[in-house]
Amino acid sequence: MKKYFILFLSAFIFWGCEDFLDVNTSLDSDETTTPNYMLPAVLGNMAYAHYAHGETTAYITQYVTTEYGTHAVKDRWDYRSVLRINAWRRHYFDVAGNANKMILFAQEEGSKNYAGVGKIMMAFSFLTATDLFGDMPVLDAFSGDYNPRYNAQDTVYMEVNKWLTEGLADLDQASAENRAMTSNEDHIFAGNLTNWKSFAHAIRARMLLHTANFQGGYQAVLDAIDQARPGWSEPLYAFPDQAANDWEINLWGPARANPQWDFADIRNMLTNSVHTNFFMNAMNLSGAHDPRLYKLTTPGKNGNYFSIPASAGIGALSMDDFAVLYNGYWTSDNSPLILITDEELYFIEAEAAFYANDRGRAWQAYLNGIQRNFNRLGVPEAYIPYSNSPAVAQNADELEIFDIMMQKYIALYFQPEVWVDMRRYKYSTQAYPGLQYPENALELYDGQWIQRLPYDPQTEYIYNPNEIERLGAREDTWVVTPLWWVVNSTLSN
Numbered sequence: 473m474k475k476y477f478i479l480f481l482s483a484f485i486f487w488g489c490e491d492f493l494d495v496n497t498s499l500d501s502d503e504t505t506t507p508n509y510m511l512p513a514v515l516g517n518m519a520y521a522h523y524a525h526g527e528t529t530a531y532i533t534q535y536v537t538t539e540y541g542t543h544a545v546k547d548r549w550d551y552r553s554v555l556r557i558n559a560w561r562r563h564y565f566d567v568a569g570n571a572n573k574m575i576l577f578a579q580e581e582g583s584k585n586y587a588g589v590g591k592i593m594m595a596f597s598f599l600t601a602t603d604l605f606g607d608m609p610v611l612d613a614f615s616g617d618y619n620p621r622y623n624a625q626d627t628v629y630m631e632v633n634k635w636l637t638e639g640l641a642d643l644d645q646a647s648a649e650n651r652a653m654t655s656n657e658d659h660i661f662a663g664n665l666t667n668w669k670s671f672a673h674a675i676r677a678r679m680l681l682h683t684a685n686f687q688g689g690y691q692a693v694l695d696a697i698d699q700a701r702p703g704w705s706e707p708l709y710a711f712p713d714q715a716a717n718d719w720e721i722n723l724w725g726p727a728r729a730n731p732q733w734d735f736a737d738i739r740n741m742l743t744n745s746v747h748t749n750f751f752m753n754a755m756n757l758s759g760a761h762d763p764r765l766y767k768l769t770t771p772g773k774n775g776n777y778f779s780i781p782a783s784a785g786i787g788a789l790s791m792d793d794f795a796v797l798y799n800g801y802w803t804s805d806n807s808p809l810i811l812i813t814d815e816e817l818y819f820i821e822a823e824a825a826f827y828a829n830d831r832g833r834a835w836q837a838y839l840n841g842i843q844r845n846f847n848r849l850g851v852p853e854a855y856i857p858y859s860n861s862p863a864v865a866q867n868a869d870e871l872e873i874f875d876i877m878m879q880k881y882i883a884l885y886f887q888p889e890v891w892v893d894m895r896r897y898k899y900s901t902q903a904y905p906g907l908q909y910p911e912n913a914l915e916l917y918d919g920q921w922i923q924r925l926p927y928d929p930q931t932e933y934i935y936n937p938n939e940i941e942r943l944g945a946r947e948d949t950w951v952v953t954p955l956w957w958v959v960n961s962t963l964s965n
Contacts, residue, residue, distance in 0.1 A: 504577060505577060506577060506581070507574045507577045507581075507583055507586035507587075507651065508657045510573060510577065511589065511590075512657060512659060513566075514567060514570045514590070515658070515660055516709075517562065517566035518567050518596070518597060520562065520566070520723070520738075521563065522809055522811055522888070523724060525559060525888035526888045527738075527740055527741075528925070529888045530886050531546040531547070531745075531782075532549075532891055532894075533890045533891050534750040534751060534910075535748065535751050535886060536745040536747055536748065536751070537746060537747075537780065537781075538785075539746060540744075540785045541784050541785030541911070542785065542912070543741075546741070547782075547912050547913075548910075548912050548913055548914050549913050549917065549951060549952075551926045551951060554926070556929070556930055557925055557926060557927065558738070558928075559601070559925060560601070560925075560927060560928035560932070561928055563597055563598070563600075567593065567597040568597045568598060568613070568614075569614070571591075571593045571594045575594070581651065582649075582650070583651040585643065585650045585653050585663070585665060586650070586653065588640070588646060589643075589653070589658070589668055590639075591638050592635070592639040592640075592671060592672045592675070594639075595632045595633075595635035596675050596811065598610060598632050598635070599629075599632045599675065599678070599679055600888070602628040602632075603891075603955070604925045605924055605925055606924050606953075606956065607622045607623060607628075608625075609621065609622055609623060610623045610628045610631045611631070618935055620936070620939075622936075622939045622942075622943060625955060625957070626956055629679060629682075633676065636675060636676050639668075639672055643672075646665055660707050661705065667703055667707075669703060670700045670702065670705070671700075671707050673699040673700035674696070674704070674812050674817060677700060677820050678889065680693045681820050681823065682896060684824065684827070685896070685963050686957075686961060690824045690825075690828040693824035694821065694828065694830075697820060697821045701817075706810050706812070707810065707811040708811075709809040710806075711805065711806040711807070711808070711809075712806065713806050715806075718730060721805045722804065722809060724742070724803045725740075725799075725804050726742075726805065728743070743798075745797060746778070746780060746786060746794040747769075748781065748782045749781050749906075749908075750782065750907055752777065754878055755882070757863035757878065758858060758862055762858070762863070762882070763846075763858065764849050764851060764882065765777065765795075767849035768801060768803075768849070769796060769797055770796045770800065771796065772793060772795055772796050773792035774792045774793050776793040776794070777795050781908060781910075781911055782908065782910040782911070783910035783913065784912070785912075801849050801850075812889075813887070814844045814848075815841045815844050815848070815883035816884060816889060818837045819838070819880035819883065819884075823873070823876050823877075823880075831868040831869065831871060834868065835867065835868035838865070838871060838875065839859065841879060842859065842864065842879050843855050843859070844883075845879075845883040846858070873902065873903055874904070877893060877897065877903040877904060880893065881893075894907075895921075895955065896957065896963055897961075897963050898963065900963070903963070909921070916948055916949065917949065917952050920949075921952065923952055923953055923954045923955060924950070926945065927945055
């Protein structure tokens with residue numbers, strides 16, 4: 473049984489703070505703990521970071537747009553006055569920093585199970601972070617150097633792959649003599665190491681898909697999928713129906729939880745947001761409202777489902793004519809947070825098989841992904857009529873890449889990985905028919921799409937200025953500078 477996840481408000485959330493806050497601590501003694509006390513914080517913070525990434529990317533990928541179209545970041549991609557980029561801090565301080573210490577403590581006591589899980593979480597956190605930022609410190613990230621060199625993204629990817637390999641090896645060597653890992657410590661898989669191994673293979677499949685088009689790696693993607701399947705269980709965080717504290721509430725929900733240990737920017741803006749034309753068109757592929765729409769949202773006051781172009785603002789329209797974005801499957805106070813969904817695995821398989829010229833496997837995986845999403849959202853009876861509609865490719869020969877990517881877009885509602893997909897395809901209308909450049913994006917971008925987030929101004933621009941200068945990251949156009957796997961992409965645009 474999945475345990476409800478709780479973000480532990482302890483020193484483990486930011487272990488490095490102890491040296492700063494406790495003036496009575498001897499500088500000659502290194503503070504230690506045991507890995508079982510650190511794992512809940514690593515996993516809880518990973519869930520928190522996953523939400524925060526999605527809350528940022530949901531506007532870029534045009535699931536939603538703000539009511540007035542004037543928000544500097546969400547509508548205009550204007551980061552020039554932003555003082556904090558919390559996604560950077562959450563990765564290094566909350567997730568990877570804790571995971572690194574947990575791995576060291578686990579290695580000291582010989583707990584291969586904790587060391588392996590820690591390395592898998594390091595891999596996941598670094599992969600998601602580098603796909604937001606690009607180049608970043610990895611080789612010297614935890615060396616104690618205040619000015620670590622930013623490594624190229626391909627180097628980060630190599631380290632991610634190394635952590636996955638080492639993590640799997642550690643889990644293979646885990647034994648009953650290791651420190652116990654139960655649902656009290658492991659809020660994802662309750663200590664099931666087979667599930668953790670499958671998750672590691674799924675992370676690798678996701679990573680390999682990012683570069684398969686220019687590294688000839690589609691068969692490797694399919695191999696990773698095949699290795700993930702046997703022990704697969706979704707890496708899911710559950711929340712209680714009745715929460716006693718803010719940190720027991722899914723941050724996508726209508727309570728708009730604002731935990732005291734974070735800044736207000738973590739609160740969702742769905743109250744003041746509406747669906748875009750691009751998303752609503754995706755929900756009308758069959759010529760009528762996709763039945764999943766009514767499970768992703770709830771009806772507005774007037775029962776309508778209006779939409780607007782990204783960043784255009786509603787103008788004279790009434791918010792009563794738009795869907796309420798709360799209390800859908802993903803946006804309730806007790807909705808789950810899932811790091812990689814069943815549907816994503818199916819659509820990774822479909823895309824890789826499509827380019828590997830195995831159209832039969834691609835089509836079946838594509839159908840499996842759609843059906844799994846209908847089942848998840850509680851409308852299994854609607855799958856057959858929908859699958860027979862023009863919204864779905866009727867056979868393997870008809871299947872096109874936009875069929876796969878648009879159904880993946882629907883199924884991965886609010887998931888941050890969708891932004892990776894759009895950038896891999898260079899925001900192509902061949903993969904995403906009807907996608908339009910936002911009306912109010914900054915003019916200085918000259919029609920270029922956003923490609924990355926800026927580094928955290930309060931840490932990197934102050935304490936590591938030489939690296940920022942070397943990369944050119946002070947330029948206002950840095951956020952429209954493509955990442956490594958976009959520059960090398962051979963996918964059509």
